[in-house]
Amino acid sequence: MPANAELAGLYRRDLRRLTQELEAFPSQESLWGRLPGIANCAGHLFLHLEGNQREYIGRQLGGVAYRRERDLEFSLPPISKADLMARIAPLVELIPGIVQALPLEVLDAPYPEEVNGQVISTRQFLIHLIGHLNYHLGQIDYLRRVLTGDSAVEFVRA
DSSP, X not given: OOHHHHHHHHHHHHHHHHHHHHHHOOOHXXXXXXXXXXXXXXXXXXXXXXXXXXXXXXXXXXXXXXXXXXXXXXXXXXXXXXXXXXXXXXXXXXXHHHXXXXXXXXXXXXXXXXXXXXXXXXXXXXXXXHHHHHHHHHHHHHHHHHHHOOOOOOOOOO
């Protein structure tokens, strides 16, 4: 299987898991609740992941119009779960579609901008971004469990 198809499959799986995590939050209070010593609530992490995916894959690689306002990802007042889902759900098809369509030459070429002051391949950056997605997905899951007392989400297979 070509690398673009493999990467697209991982993004599809993990973005679907992100929507399943959002669905598992039983209330606005749990979605936007904070714990002592923890800087971010789950709602802001969802917004951060949306901005990250739309900027680095949607806009940079797919040419999809987007203007990221990273500071707002961590400071917007709470929005409804339905509004948050309306922002997150389209990523399940958008992002894997862009990744799947990338020619293999693009994967091996440098990513369009430097990453932390380094030139890296698009493939390497996409692998980095899937790690970033999963890091925050784990944080979201843990926050939901601690705030609600609920158990793990049984993820639907991709």
